[in-house]
Amino acid sequence: MRSRHKAQILELARSRGLLRASDLAAHEIPRSYLSRMCEEGELTRRSRGLYSLPDADFGEHEDLVEVCRRVPHGVVALMSALAWHNLTTQIPHTVTIAIDHKARMPAIDYPPLEVVRVSQPMLYWGVERAHVQQMEVRVYSVARTVIDCFRFRRRLGMDVAMETLRECRRRKAASVDDLWEAAQACRISSVIRPYLEATS
Numbered sequence: 001m002r003s004r005h006k007a008q009i010l011e012l013a014r015s016r017g018l019l020r021a022s023d024l025a026a027h028e029i030p031r032s033y034l035s036r037m038c039e040e041g042e043l044t045r046r047s048r049g050l051y052s053l054p055d056a057d058f059g060e061h062e063d064l065v066e067v068c069r070r071v072p073h074g075v076v077a078l079m080s081a082l083a084w085h086n087l088t089t090q091i092p093h094t095v096t097i098a099i100d101h102k103a104r105m106p107a108i109d110y111p112p113l114e115v116v117r118v119s120q121p122m123l124y125w126g127v128e129r130a131h132v133q134q135m136e137v138r139v140y141s142v143a144r145t146v147i148d149c150f151r152f153r154r155r156l157g158m159d160v161a162m163e164t165l166r167e168c169r170r171r172k173a174a175s176v177d178d179l180w181e182a183a184q185a186c187r188i189s190s191v192i193r194p195y196l197e198a199t200s
């Protein structure tokens with residue numbers, strides 16, 4: 001095994017946090033290096049096609065990080081975004097991401113994935129970027145997440161939407177102006193107006 005290729009792979013894993021097997025193609029490194037480096041303890045296989053350094057610790061957000069790495073244009077949404085912002089006591093059993101309504105469905109076996117399709121103009125409205133290790137995680141802001149709970153109230157249930165709004169207002173996680181701006185952008189201002197007034 002060429003030490004130059006091993007050094008390149010380790011540097012890629014360090015700089016990206018999670019390394020995809022397809023990342024090696026640009027460097028003309030055979031994918032067989034990955035399995036050999038895993039056998040030698042230099043890399044850890046996280047899931048199919050995803051590798052990291054053995055000491056990489058993504059903590060409670062490991063599933064989100066994996067999904068964001070494998071679906072580079074997706075955005076963490078709904079229950080997963082609520083958990084990210086600590087606005088729910090529920091523990092999501094799936095990772096929910098938003099993707100363009102014309103995008104191909106991601107082929108991910110694990111972690112379990114729930115996909116929400118969003119029109120292109122709205123896909124990146126209200127996106128925040130955070131970093132876990134070296135990995136970027138794209139997640140909807142608190143205001144966008146609360147409003148999305150009302151947009152997708154048939155999927156989540158109105159009780160979840162109301163609980164989220166109450167918790168957001170109690171913790172002052174987003175202002176009424178932020179919520180109203182998100183509601184107007186998402187075109188559900190008439191739906192949310194009475195609930196905003198009741199919690200103001």
